[in-house]
Amino acid sequence: MISEFFPALRIFLALTLLTGGVYPLTVSGFAQSFFKEKAEGSLLHRNGKAVGSELIGQEFKEPELFHSRPSAIAYNPMPSGGSNFAPTSADLLKAVQERQAAGAVLDLLFTSASGLDPHISPEAALSQRPRIARESGLDESGLRTLISRHTEQRTFGFLGEPRVNVLKLNLDLLEASSGKR
Missing domain, CATH: 1.20.5 (Single alpha-helices involved in coiled-coils or other helix-helix interfaces)
Structure with a gap:
């Protein structure tokens, strides 16, 4: 032994x-x-201060900024996950109807599987232009250009869908609107 x-x-x-x-x-x-x-977390900075990671979504409630997809976990990375509502769930139906009444497009109606998705579709970004133009004072064509500049194409040309990183887009939007004021 x-x-x-x-x-x-x-x-x-x-x-x-x-x-x-x-x-x-x-x-x-x-x-x-x-x-x-990447080893340091793909952090994005504004005025020398880290404001987030390009890989982890954040909630934006300000009317002059682009809004992210809804999150079942309030963008808290510790319990990362979805809502786990069944397709027949009354709670899911109620949440979707509330988002729909607020004018959300399809991919802004449902939460992402991880709850931390940093991207929205270009269509979801474009659908927010009228509100952002009204609140920020920027014209819609300038916002369209900004969205187009931030649209990432499919990975390797065939994986996934075109997408827009909301944090990167909002940082450029803040830069553009600060020059406007």
Whole structure:
């Protein structure tokens, strides 16, 4: 029994050192060397201050900004997930009807599966132009250009759908409207 204990302890300590120390430090060093921005969370800055990550959605309620998709978890990344409402759920129907009454287009009616989706469709962004033009004082054609500039195409040309990162779009919108005022 003792003769088996010490070899097992050595293997345990070696694997702990390897998987808990050497491997994470190697991967982190590689990421910091070759993908520094991504390794640090793909943070976006405004006036020298980090305002969010381009990979994690945020809720925007200000009428002069583009709004994100609804989130079942209030954009809290800790319990990441959807609402898990069944298609026949009365609560889901009520939430969708409320969003529809507010004038939301199709992909703004439903929450994303993760609850943290940073993107909306170009159509959802375009549907918000009248409100933003009215609130920000920018013209709708300028907003269309801004949306077009921020539209990301399908990954590798065939994966996913065209999309607009709401945080990046809002940062440029704030920049454009500050020059207008």
